[in-house]
Amino acid sequence: MGRWEPDSRGRLQEAALALYAERGFDQTTAAQIAARAGLTERTFFRHFADKREVLFAGSGLLQERIVAAVAAAPAGDGPLAAVTCGLDAAATLLGEARRDLARQRHAVIAANPELRERELAKIADYAAAVAAALRARGVAEPSASLAADAGMTVLRVALERWAGEADDRPLADVMRAAVAELRSVAAGP
Amino acid sequence: MGRWEPDSRGRLQEAALALYAERGFDQTTAAQIAARAGLTERTFFRHFADKREVLFAGSGLLQERIVAAVAAAPAGDGPLAAVTCGLDAAATLLGEARRDLARQRHAVIAANPELRERELAKIADYAAAVAAALRARGVAEPSASLAADAGMTVLRVALERWAGEADDRPLADVMRAAVAELRSVAAGP
DNA sequence: TACGCTCATGTCAGCAACTGACGTCACCCT
DNA sequence: AGGGTGACGTCAGTTGCTGACATGAGCGTA
Incomplete structure (x- = not known):
């Protein structure tokens, strides 16, 4: 088993879609998405240029x-x-x-x-x-x-x-x- | 003469277009636009919902x-x-x-x-x-x-x-x- | 086995885009 | 004269996003 869970990018996408649907886009912070995916905010922004881009992968x-x-x-x-x-x-x-x-x-x-x-x-x-x-x-x-x-x-x-x-x-x-x-x-x- | 110069909205639009053209959109802060128009950043955001909207009045x-x-x-x-x-x-x-x-x-x-x-x-x-x-x-x-x-x-x-x-x-x-x-x-x- | 490289991620500090709360003061109306 | 209104200033705070640097598992290589 690797140092990190695999497919962090995919996990971020799933987490983002779920949170955007649950609480709305504005009410969701990048840190919350990352936390839900078991990652940090900084990692989110390394995978996606901004908060919106995660929906357009x-x-x-x-x-x-x-x-x-x-x-x-x-x-x-x-x-x-x-x-x-x-x-x-x-x-x-x-x-x-x-x-x-x-x-x-x-x-x-x-x-x-x-x-x-x-x-x-x-x-x-x-x-x-x-x-x-x-x-x-x-x-x-x-x-x-x-x-x-x-x-x-x-x-x-x-x-x-x-x-x-x-x-x-x-x-x-x-x-x-x-x-x-x-x-x-x-x-x- | 009024308490403030007239047409602050128009001045903000002019200042924004000039600065965006001179230094680029990203390199221009709302505070700079406001200063050029003789106003404050807060006033800029009272007239325009965001930095882009000023070009679409x-x-x-x-x-x-x-x-x-x-x-x-x-x-x-x-x-x-x-x-x-x-x-x-x-x-x-x-x-x-x-x-x-x-x-x-x-x-x-x-x-x-x-x-x-x-x-x-x-x-x-x-x-x-x-x-x-x-x-x-x-x-x-x-x-x-x-x-x-x-x-x-x-x-x-x-x-x-x-x-x-x-x-x-x-x-x-x-x-x-x-x-x-x-x-x-x-x-x- | 030991060494060092890579690379995804973590950590930290910082800027700038906004936002809400509140104060101020010329103007206007009565 | 006095009170209301509206446009602006001031201040403090949150969040999006970025750069610089640290960390440590995996992996090739000696």
Whole structure:
């Protein structure tokens, strides 16, 4: 047995989600999270840049998957079709997570403005990366940014419905329906 | 003459923008801003909820104008057309500001992740308000959210180009061109 | 076996972002 | 004249976050 319990990072994530859900984000101190994980405050901040980041640990992987799927989309696909491939990849990855945990996390984030800010920033990062991937496919600006951003809007709206109890279908279905809806809204009069 | 110099709020805004531009957001303390405006740190936080908010003072008015324009759009207009009316209103209001100050502000925000987060949050607030206005016009969900969000994406992309030296046309023109671009991207294959 | 390196964590001190409580004083209204 | 109001100052405290340094188990190497 090692000097310390294993997976301190994971323990911090669990502790943080639990405490944020129990007492609220503002009422939770970094020291409390660390104590619950059997660690110190300083160690918390060595693993996560700030108190919010602990809820967004998987976002790097998600971004990689989305970008890879956009880059791998059929060569004939238009910008929005390529982005839709990225959305499928996102739905696949996110759909693997335990839905109750996803909902808890969603509720915590929705309840706090600072956390909503961070989530928006993450999604904006995805959008920037997707726009770059589209440019690599030969899409010019500002079409690339608009398509990428519109796609991430779909991701956000779909995720909101899926994790927010409003829609019981699998995430991939909610997502594809939202893409169709967007197309029809944009085509409309 | 009053007990204090007038317009302390405005002085704080000027001082903050100047200091953020000179030394960077992180290297500027609230006490420094307050001192430059001839006030105390405590007074700064009475006027602005936090260090970032001082750069977003006009956002409430902008949101009101956008929402009012959406609500006042011709009855026959579809969701995206109504949102475009809101974008025109935004372009009008923002176009009145001194462009050099707008660019300075934009550069400061672009240079700092925390400030970008806040800006995204503000625009997301506009989107939520616009979506509500669309619902009041009879647009159902998720079309309302998608149209509102797509519109705010256009606002962001156009503002980025206009304030970021990439496009010298008047803001209203940049905005309308971006709407057209979005429509064509969404219509594409 | 003994030595020394690495690296995750602990400890400690400190700054800066806020916040609450309370005092002060010009201005205004009656 | 006198009392209320509102904008600001002062002070003390909590918390987020950081840098510098210490510690000790695991591990390779002599």
